Amino acid sequence: MTSVTSGKRDFDLLIIGSGISGLTAAISAAEKGLAVAVISKEAYLSECNTSYAQGGIVGIGKNDSPELLEKDITLAGDGINCSEAVRLLATEGPKLVEEFLVKKIRVPFCKDESGKPDLTREAAHSIRRIYHIKDKTGEVIENELIRFAKNHGGIKLFHSHTAIDLITNTHNSRNTQERYRRTRVIGAYVLEESMNRVIVFFSPSVILATGGAGNLFLHTSNPPGASGDGIAMAYRIGAEVMNAEYVQFHPTVLYHRDVKRFLISESLRGEGARLMNKKGEYFMEKYDQDLKDLAPRDEVARAIFREMELEDSEYVKLDARCIRDIDLEKRFPAIFGQCKALGLDIGKEPIPVVPAAHYFCGGRKCLHRSSRCEQISLCVST
Numbered sequence: 001m002t003s004v005t006s007g008k009r010d011f012d013l014l015i016i017g018s019g020i021s022g023l024t025a026a027i028s029a030a031e032k033g034l035a036v037a038v039i040s041k042e043a044y045l046s047e048c049n050t051s052y053a054q055g056g057i058v059g060i061g062k063n064d065s066p067e068l069l070e071k072d073i074t075l076a077g078d079g080i081n082c083s084e085a086v087r088l089l090a091t092e093g094p095k096l097v098e099e100f101l102v103k104k105i106r107v108p109f110c111k112d113e114s115g116k117p118d119l120t121r122e123a124a125h126s127i128r129r130i131y132h133i134k135d136k137t138g139e140v141i142e143n144e145l146i147r148f149a150k151n152h153g154g155i156k157l158f159h160s161h162t163a164i165d166l167i168t169n170t171h172n173s174r175n176t177q178e179r180y181r182r183t184r185v186i187g188a189y190v191l192e193e194s195m196n197r198v199i200v201f202f203s204p205s206v207i208l209a210t211g212g213a214g215n216l217f218l219h220t221s222n223p224p225g226a227s228g229d230g231i232a233m234a235y236r237i238g239a240e241v242m243n244a245e246y247v248q249f250h251p252t253v254l255y256h257r258d259v260k261r262f263l264i265s266e267s268l269r270g271e272g273a274r275l276m277n278k279k280g281e282y283f284m285e286k287y288d289q290d291l292k293d294l295a296p297r298d299e300v301a302r303a304i305f306r307e308m309e310l311e312d313s314e315y316v317k318l319d320a321r322c323i324r325d326i327d328l329e330k331r332f333p334a335i336f337g338q339c340k341a342l343g344l345d346i347g348k349e350p351i352p353v354v355p356a357a358h359y360f361c362g363g364r365k366c367l368h369r370s371s372r373c374e375q376i377s378l379c380v381s382t
């Protein structure tokens with residue numbers, strides 16, 4: 001039986017989550033002299049969405065500017081974005097990738113002949129500005145961050161530690177009058193798996209960096225741990241959650257009885273692969289005459305869903321046989337290899353695919369706009 005003990009740890013900052021958000025925050029805080037704890041519920045710190053990111057991360061393109069990036073992000077968000085947050089991201093994000101990931105953490109992004117980052121392009125970006133490490137960008141970034149954090153004396157890393165709930169003055173104090181004050185987060189109850197007990201982490205500041213919630217859905221590209229724990233914990237202490245209905249579905253995740261969560265990259269369609277229904281008809285032209293198979297993700301995912309409904313089918317197919325002049329095995333080694341292992345030669349037969357929950361766009365409403373809660377920030381993104 002699991003017991004609650006008096007096991008207790010004190011830190012200046014508790015970070016729940018060891019992906020790119022949690023570790024970046026941990027390193028930045030530790031460099032300012034704070035004693036930081038990072039906990040992850042997984043047995044390996046690296047088991048998180050970050051490690052599965054393939055394509056790359058937004059850096060600085062040629063003739064790029066924060067204004068241009070801001071415009072691209074706003075367009076991609078259909079104008080519903082919080083403009084303050086978009087501006088901050090567009091102004092500070094690429095600079096931080098340079099200063100933090102490249103210069104401090106020394107992430108070995110691929111370089112061009114002149115020794116500058118090799119820029120690639122992704123959907124909704126008007127120019128090439130994506131830094132990448134082939135199709136393993138996330139895995140390399142995550143491993144470098146873990147290495148850096150482990151070597152930093154100010155950070156303690158705990159794997160197999162599952163946060164259950166946040167501790168607040170208004171919910172947990174023995175002083176009844178505290179419930180009439182503003183809510184302050186003062187720590188978290190955490191299941192320490194190896195001891196099978198719940199312990200208390202006390203900290204005047206807590207950052208929730210628990211990733212997304214893809215596993216709420218039948219199909220997802222996310223690892224099993226992406227179950228929305230942080231949002232639920234924040235909600236339970238009275239935080240306002242917003243935009244939770246905005247979930248990006250990636251149009252093409254492999255549909256297979258035994259292999260779940262395997263992404264079939266958009267770049268396959270970028271090179272010419274086309275979506276077909278059960279009857280063998282290429283259907284994207286019906287939904288977007290200009291962009292066809294390369295329409296934005298939400299449009300393509302909706303079109304696939306519609307075709308599945310019309311045919312009462314559980315998937316559609318992606319035909320990579322349309323790709324000409326490219327050695328599929330060399331250009332897409334991971335996809336080629338995974339499909340081959342399942343007995344599918346993607347050069348000879350179409351790949352069964354289905355849209356899958358990929359990226360959770362919602363989260364905790366900005367702290368400074370809320371009167372009830374303070375000292376909690378939520379980074380949810382997957």
Ligand SMILES: Cc1cc2nc3c(=O)[nH]c(=O)nc-3n(C[C@H](O)[C@H](O)[C@H](O)COP(=O)(O)OP(=O)(O)OC[C@H]3O[C@@H](n4cnc5c(N)ncnc54)[C@H](O)[C@@H]3O)c2cc1C
Binds near residue numbers: 018
């Ligand atoms: C297949 C795939 C491909 C992608 N490709 C790209 C790409 O090319 N470019 C791009 O920019 N983005 C990409 N993304 C999105 C990107 O990976 C995420 O936005 C990003 O990694 C999220 O980082 P994070 O730190 O917020 O969360 P995560 O990396 O998911 O980390 C969450 C952490 O929280 C921990 N956690 C959760 N709940 C608890 C709990 N109760 N107690 C303790 N710990 C907990 C987890 O164990 C984990 O350590 C991709 C995502 C996927 C799934």
